[in-house]
Amino acid sequence: MDSTKLTSLAEAIDLLVPDGSTVAIEGFTHLICFAAGHELIRQEKSDLTLCRLTPDLLADQLAAAGVISGLVFSWLGNPGVGSLHAVRRRIEGVDPRPLRIEEYSHFGMVARYSAGASGLPFFPLRSYAGSDLPRVNPNIVEMQSPYGADPVYVVPPLNPDVAIVHVQRASVEGDAQIWGIPGCQKEVAFASKTVIVVCEEIVDDDIIRSDPNRTLIPGRIVDAVVHVPGGCHPSFAQGYYDRDNEFYLAWDAISRDQDRIESWIDEWVRNTSDHAGYLEKLGAARWAALAPGEGLSRPVNYGEYQ
């Protein structure tokens, strides 16, 4: 068994995420790898372009810390709460410096990853007709069907330099399984040149192979495997911990003020040595309150064929 992919988050990010690279950190409300975002800040990475359908608090933190210089996205906000104030300051006021944006709709982003994962030069979708989005983003192009039906729009492939993909369980070889909301974790992993899998649990190969239909990401495309329990907080990992909605609500006031967000980043990110330190600071009581109960899937029989 090849266990040479197993490493620490600090090492994976140090070695695999160069300054100036295009980095995808996906997860649709679920499995958002905040631990990786924090580590990018600790290592003072710079000039990154973040690809993410929903640049939420993660993007706000990376924007405030000066890690990212560009965003490829489809929806930016604090879900159910309001704005990303640090991101807005950089877009509206160019404060403290501008932020490049390249904007799609959700399915436009998913379609870009799908084209990227599939070696296709474009991907068609039924969107954008009558919208101003193609006017501000020349990558979104109308295309006629050779079969004479109404036109569709197409988007080009997106192949990030690095994808950081949080999953629930993985083997040391990088075979990764996800349940609950899958978002586009599979598509972004296959589309990216380098893949870092961050997991809640490292499990024996036997467990993965007991249910091969659940493997969304095969080890073959994975470059590093990192074990970071709790790595999605304040996002969540289905069955491992709940979404910390209080955190999302509290973020609004922190994010409204550049000084306050910078102090928050100093206190919670730069002054913690790693994600274990961050969780320790968060405290056992708060963490315990996020524990879900048990709701096990009923097994299925794959059989045994000799």
Add this chain to the structure above:
Amino acid sequence: MDSTKLTSLAEAIDLLVPDGSTVAIEGFTHLICFAAGHELIRQEKSDLTLCRLTPDLLADQLAAAGVISGLVFSWLGNPGVGSLHAVRRRIEGVDPRPLRIEEYSHFGMVARYSAGASGLPFFPLRSYAGSDLPRVNPNIVEMQSPYGADPVYVVPPLNPDVAIVHVQRASVEGDAQIWGIPGCQKEVAFASKTVIVVCEEIVDDDIIRSDPNRTLIPGRIVDAVVHVPGGCHPSFAQGYYDRDNEFYLAWDAISRDQDRIESWIDEWVRNTSDHAGYLEKLGAARWAALAPGEGLSRPVNYGEYQ
């Protein structure tokens, strides 16, 4: 709970499969619904166009019985054994009558179902360049990318009138779960105007909902739910019974001779009243030899969130 979809195979096929319709029965080696094919023969359906990547013994039986007048496909043969002799007679010798064919590659067929399921007027793929297939099938069209890369080919949507989809377990509402080789059961179900789900087991809604990621086909798109244990023989249902390889090997000699295949159909299909009768004729000993052992998936925790 809406249990009005639950019906018998005879009734589902009688009501939902009109003569002259386009019928998809998929399943890639796995989950091929032979029971449905036999019922089409018993009811003397005619002039059907069968859509199927791999028209195997199922197509040979339907061709010999005069049920189908057309095939939309990508590979026709008896896997690992040889030819479909009844199909070949109809194509090569127009004996006893011609069989219309419309031919793609595997991914071309999958792409057609995907376009059909997605409301897209075409689907792009990296195939067909330099092949004679586009020459004999004008539906396969070269298309330039607006981004200037090398051209791709596109295929049009395929929306069968009816899909008959075998699955391992389903609720009475038609939510269907599959494990093992999924083939394109999901895509064909979403692409088809009418969907008949045939299952090895009807299970409580609770079991389906204990593992929602395993639901490939939602009840919403399902018109009829039919319980036919063993309905795939000589194909297989992972964890329920093995592939009957002896049957596939023996078929070659049966299929070579039109009289012999017709006697086989009389004996095994027309003279059995339904699939239970077919299995009874097959015999308990042969069935027992196909029983797989146990190989259970390890459970995952979805949690309980109050």
Add this chain to the structure above:
Amino acid sequence: MTWSQTELMVVAAARQLGGVRSCFVGIGIPNLACSLAKRTVAPDLELIYESGVVGADPVRLPLSIGDPGLVVGSRSVTSMFDLFSFYLQGGLIDVAFLGAAQVDRRGSINTTVVGPYASPKVRLPGSGGACEIALNAGRVFIIVKQSPRTFVDRLDFVTSPGHIDPKPGRGGGPAVVVTQLGTYEFVGGEMTLSHIHPGVSLDEVRLATGWADLAVSENLAETPAPEPDELGVLQALDPDGVYLR
């Protein structure tokens, strides 16, 4: 019997869902309206969330459309690719709710920017799935707080098109707009006041509309007041008044 503005909006939206089979749900008013409809006029309503959760029956009030409580016990959970491909583009969404920072008389929506795109006065969230939802859903319900700043003559940016020429999508486009002042339907593609909420005058509605000559239905009626049953269900759904205030 008293009720809040929000409660009235939720009730007005829910009543429009009678007989609907599937609904793309947003957080807040749409989620409450769908949950109310499921318990009243549309017992077979299937809630579908942009996060890929199909057939959820939420046991707790979600703050996000990806709440883990939505997943548990749902009918199916899909990738975003499958959700947008098979459900939305495949024509399986009967009704979808959209919010709006600005909406015009044709039901086109802006959720992208206030001011010029390149140097916005206010950078809004953007499309998310709204653009494709507007084009592909059977009918679109718009929930918006009405004022001359939101009901505008000309959008700063068209994120999600409404009833424009040529018809941009395969779906039916905007069908219902619910605000704190009334409910609108579309007649020949023009937003038309069909119900006015209790205690609201037509002048108030006109003053809160940024275009001249607001169309008013010949059959303009007062929105029937929420029933005690409806309010009871709502208060059970949001006991802490997170959305209902």
Add this chain to the structure above:
Amino acid sequence: MTWSQTELMVVAAARQLGGVRSCFVGIGIPNLACSLAKRTVAPDLELIYESGVVGADPVRLPLSIGDPGLVVGSRSVTSMFDLFSFYLQGGLIDVAFLGAAQVDRRGSINTTVVGPYASPKVRLPGSGGACEIALNAGRVFIIVKQSPRTFVDRLDFVTSPGHIDPKPGRGGGPAVVVTQLGTYEFVGGEMTLSHIHPGVSLDEVRLATGWADLAVSENLAETPAPEPDELGVLQALDPDGVYLR
């Protein structure tokens, strides 16, 4: 030490898989060659089946590429959509095996018809996945029984193109052909005899080739005989001689 023609073909193919990471496997000789290579020259070889099974380590000899025994204990099982999209078109297949009813000097393959397409003398299975495999795999290995009827000057139908102009796909195209008489590589896109099997003469090879002026490598060598180890592994893989005869 004796061996069958088939054993020699399997061994010759397996030896070409040294260092290969992923292989699209077919039934019969390809399956045996990959299983042999995994136990000898390519321990990290990942077997990928057209049925969507990734990382199988078959415990029994499969008759079909969708054998349930391939699924149990595999690394991942995917839909055909994902397999062709992400694995094949995504460039993750290093080597793929294809069979052929006819092959020409450029490695183009016919598996569709003998005779005219509209009224064939023999209707063959068709492409299956072969056309896209030929265009997208890193290298294509062709296994075929050689005769003037299979090694033809002109194909009745091009199912899966080889080294034609312009280059049709993003993959490397045909790289190796193994027959019962020898092994071929492609030099400038031309099929070129590189190894001749023990006991076979060059005249026999030429007589079994349907085009004139068969290219022969300057470094033509005799295929090294199968090692006892290799034959032992093979006999354990196919104890009943289903494929090895």
